[in-house]
Amino acid sequence: MDKELQKNMLLAIALSIVIMLIWQHFFAPKQPEQVQQQEQAAENIYHERPEPAAPTASTTGFETATTQVPPVELAKALDVAVSTPHVTATFTTLGARLTSLVLPEYQSKRGGHVELVPQDADMGWPLALGFNDTGFGTSTDSFVYEHKLYEPSGADLSDLTRELPACLSNAAPETPENEIRQRLDSCLPKLEATDDLRTAVIAHAAGKFAAAGSATNLAEMISKSTVLVFSRQLNPELKLYKAFVFDSGNYSFDMYVAFRNTGSQPLDLGRGRASYSINWVPGLESSETSAKGDQLVGVYLVEKDFGQKAIRKLKEAMVFPDKLTWIGLKRSYFFVAFAPTGGLVDASIKPLVQKGDRVSITFDMRPIKLEPGGIAADNIRILAGPMLKEVLESLGSEFDRILNFGFFDIFGKFLLAALILFDKYVQSYGLAIILLTLVVRLGLFPLNQKSYKSMKQMQSLQPMMNDLREKYKKNPQEMNKKMMELYRTHKVNPMGGCLPIAFQMPILIALFQALRYAVELRGASFLWISDLSEPDRLFTLTAPFRLSINLLPLLVIAAMVIQQRMTPMPSGAQNESQKLMMQLMPIIFGLMFYSMPSGLTVYFLVSTVLGLAQQYFVQKSA
Structure with a gap:
C-alpha cells in the first residue's frame, strides 16, 4: 500500500467518524x-x-x-x-x-x-x-x-397500619393478592371518615406484601x-x-x-x-x-x-x-x-x-x-x-x-464508571475528563506509537516511492509490484498506520457516546465553561448577530491545523482533491464540535494535543 492509499484509508476513517457524528447529532435520536x-x-x-x-x-x-x-x-x-x-x-x-x-x-x-x-x-x-x-x-x-x-405518620395512617400485622398474621408471601385484599377488607376498622384511605391501604398492602417480607415491615413502610x-x-x-x-x-x-x-x-x-x-x-x-x-x-x-x-x-x-x-x-x-x-x-x-x-x-x-x-x-x-x-x-x-450508549454499550458504561470514579477524587468533572483522556491515551499508547512510527517510515520512503511512480506510471501493475518489494526490503508495513487507528475506533466511539449523554456532566462547570453538557459559550455577540463565540471548537481547529503541518500532505496533481479535503478537515471538525457538549470537546481537544506531543517525540527520535 503506497502513501496515497494510506492517506485514502485514513481519510475514509476520519470521514466515517464525521458522518456518523453529524448524523447522530442532527438527525438521529439517542443511541x-x-x-x-x-x-x-x-x-x-x-x-x-x-x-x-x-x-x-x-x-x-x-x-x-x-x-x-x-x-x-x-x-x-x-x-x-x-x-x-x-x-x-x-x-x-x-x-x-x-x-x-x-x-x-x-x-x-x-x-x-x-x-x-x-x-x-x-x-x-x-x-x-x-x-x-x-x-x-x-x-x-x-x-x-x-x-x-x-x-x-399521620394519625389516620398510623391507626390503619397498626392493625396490619394482626390482620395478616397467617398470610404467607405467596398468598394471592385478592386473598390479601379480602382479609384486610374484613379485618381493618371500617370508619366512614377514612373509607378512601382504607381502600388505598388495602390495595397498596396487597401489592407490596410479598416484597415487604413480613406484615410488620409492610406496616412500617406504609406508615412512612x-x-x-x-x-x-x-x-x-x-x-x-x-x-x-x-x-x-x-x-x-x-x-x-x-x-x-x-x-x-x-x-x-x-x-x-x-x-x-x-x-x-x-x-x-x-x-x-x-x-x-x-x-x-x-x-x-x-x-x-x-x-x-x-x-x-x-x-x-x-x-x-x-x-x-x-x-x-x-x-x-x-x-x-x-x-x-x-x-x-x-x-x-x-x-x-x-x-x-x-x-x-x-x-x-x-x-x-x-x-x-x-x-x-x-x-x-x-x-x-x-x-x-x-x-x-x-x-x-x-x-x-x-441507559444505553449504542453498539459499544459495554465500553461506554465502563468509561462512564471510570469518569465518575475520577470525579470522586478530583471533585471536578472537567478534570475527570482530562484524567480519563490521559488514561485512554496511555492505554492506546502502544497502538498510536506503532501508527506514528509507521507513518514516519512511510515518509522516509517517499522519495523512492515517487521515483517508482514516475518510472512505472504507464504500468500500474509493475509499479505495485515494485512498491511491495520496496516495503519488504525496508521492513515497512503499509497498513501499520491504519490498523491501530481502526482497532481503537470502538473505544473512541463509546467514549464519545458516554460523554455526550452523561447526566453527570449536566450543569457541571469547569474553568469558563458553565455547563459541560452544553457548548462552552465564552461570550455572545449582541444584536444583530446573536452568535455565541465558543472557544473550545476554535482550539480544536488550531490543534488539528498544527497536526496537519506535522503530517506531510500527498503530492502530485492527482492528489489535489485529497489534499484539499485534508485541509478542510479541521474546519469540518470545528463546525461539528461547535454545537456539541463542551465535555466532549474537552476530551477531543486534550486527546489531540496529547497525540501531537506523542507524534512530535516520535519524529524527533527518528
Missing part, C-alpha cells in the same frame, strides 16, 4: 444505531395497530378526553401537590389527573426545575381513565373527585408513605378510587385504581376484552435548550427482551402483550417509565402527531367482576428521574437497560 438493531430484534415483541377509523377514539377504543367539562365542575377543580426530596407531583381534582411532575434536584435549561409533563392541556393530562362499558360514559375526565392527602386518594361515586352501585402512594426514598410512586361494589347486585365491568384503560399523554417534556438534540424515544421490556423506538419514526400504534415488564419514554438525560404489576391485557404506544414528539401510552386493564361489597384494584408503578446508573439500578426490574 440511533442500537435503536435500529433493537427494533429489528424485537419485532416479535409487539405488533403495529392501524389507526382507528374514529379520530376521537384511543388505540383501545376507549375515549379519554372527549367529554365537554361542565362549567360548574370546572369551577370546583383544585390542584393538589405532593412533594418528596426527588419528585414534586401536582394533580387536578378534575379527572384526578397529573398536571405536573417536577424533579426539584435538576434545573431545566428553559428555566425553573426539570418538568417531565408537557404543559399542553389541549392534548390532555396524564393518568386519565377511559371506560368501555360502565353505564356512566366512557370518560371520568369531566368529574371532579373528592380528595384527601395523608402525610407520613404519603398517600393521596381521589374518590368518586360513579353511580349508586360503583365507587371509583384513584390512589397515589409516594415513598420519599426513591424516584417512583405507585398508582392504584380501585373499584368497590356499593350495591346489592354483582357487577361486571367490561363485558369485552377490557374494562378500562389508563392513559399517559402527551409524552415527555424536553428540558434542554434545543429539543432537536433531545429527541424522544420509546423504551420497553417484554420479559427479558429490551427494545426502543424513535417516536418520530412511529407511524402506527405499537401494541405489547400482557407479558410486558415495563414501558416508558426517555430523552437525553431524563425518563419516565411504567411497570404494571397485574391486571394488564395489553399496552400500546401511539403517535398523536406525525413526525413529532407527542405520544400516548395506554394500558388496557382486565375485565372486573365484583360481588356486593367487593373490592378490586390494579397497580402501575410510575418511575421518573435522571438516567443515572445508580438510580436506575436501585429501581430494579432491569431499568438500568434504559
